[in-house]
Amino acid sequence: MARILVIDDDAAIAELVKVNLEILGHQCSTASDGVKGLALAQQNRPDLIILDVMMPDLSGFTVCQRLRQNTGTQTIPVLMLTALSMTKDKVQGFDSGCDDYLDKPFEIPELQVRVRALLRRAGSVPQSATLPEILTAGEITLVPENLQAKVRERIVKLTPTEFEILHCLMQHHGQTVSTGKLLEEVWGYAPDDDVDTIRVHIRHLRTRLEASDRKYIRTVYGGGYQLVPEGFTKQGSD
Numbered sequence: 001m002a003r004i005l006v007i008d009d010d011a012a013i014a015e016l017v018k019v020n021l022e023i024l025g026h027q028c029s030t031a032s033d034g035v036k037g038l039a040l041a042q043q044n045r046p047d048l049i050i051l052d053v054m055m056p057d058l059s060g061f062t063v064c065q066r067l068r069q070n071t072g073t074q075t076i077p078v079l080m081l082t083a084l085s086m087t088k089d090k091v092q093g094f095d096s097g098c099d100d101y102l103d104k105p106f107e108i109p110e111l112q113v114r115v116r117a118l119l120r121r122a123g124s125v126p127q128s129a130t131l132p133e134i135l136t137a138g139e140i141t142l143v144p145e146n147l148q149a150k151v152r153e154r155i156v157k158l159t160p161t162e163f164e165i166l167h168c169l170m171q172h173h174g175q176t177v178s179t180g181k182l183l184e185e186v187w188g189y190a191p192d193d194d195v196d197t198i199r200v201h202i203r204h205l206r207t208r209l210e211a212s213d214r215k216y217i218r219t220v221y222g223g224g225y226q227l228v229p230e231g232f233t234k235q236g237s238d
Contacts, residue, residue: 002026003029003044003046004029004049005029007063008055009052009054014032017111020111029044034057034058037049038063041073047077048078049076050078050115051064053083053093065096075160077099079098079101079102081111090197091196094204100114102114121161121164137229152214164186173226173229176224177224202217213233215228216229
């Protein structure tokens with residue numbers, strides 16, 4: 001099973017998470033602050049990091065940013081587990097590089113579902129890579145084994161989450177994909193109208209894919225998002 005690092009200065013919460021993930025067969029280690037957590041992440045390269053935000057010395061936002069800046073840890077999925085539940089906090093978390101965000105207090109079954117979905121997306125062979133051929137639509141080609149997209153002549157490196165979002169949009173190109181469908185297909189849990197999660201990841205994906213004269217993801221107001229694989233020149237709003 002997976003190796004999971006829990007970074008949280010609340011020993012009771014860290015132990016609760018550790019025990020309930022070890023029940024599923026995972027191997028869990030803990031760190032009581034961000035400095036120790038970063039050191040353990042760089043040393044052990046876990047399969048998943050569960051990260052608190054409000055910690056002494058380094059906040060979870062700063063820890064996540066540093067994880068993403070380090071080549072050895074930049075692709076490790078991060079689940080933020082925090083009492084900060086305002087929309088602005090979630091946006092800051094996703095902007096710092098986390099893959100998912102769960103509010104405290106939380107239900108153990110929901111934590112387990114989120115962990116399972118993140119581990120699936122971050123597996124050595126993504127779900128999309130089971131297809132026998134490289135996916136191509138318009139000006140975009142997916143390269144599953146490298147988590148890359150080729151956009152015209154550019155090679156773009158994607159995170160596992162970005163790869164799965166783009167794969168989902170490519171599977172339905174020309175159609176509008178609702179936020180609920182993206183949550184189900186990419187995050188692996190029932191829709192909960194968490195539009196902020198989708199919006200921030202779509203913004204990051206747009207930044208990677210788009211050039212000054214070419215856009216590929218269009219917002220359909222009240223509906224969701226639509227991939228335009230041949231590209232378009234007018235910027236859609238997110």
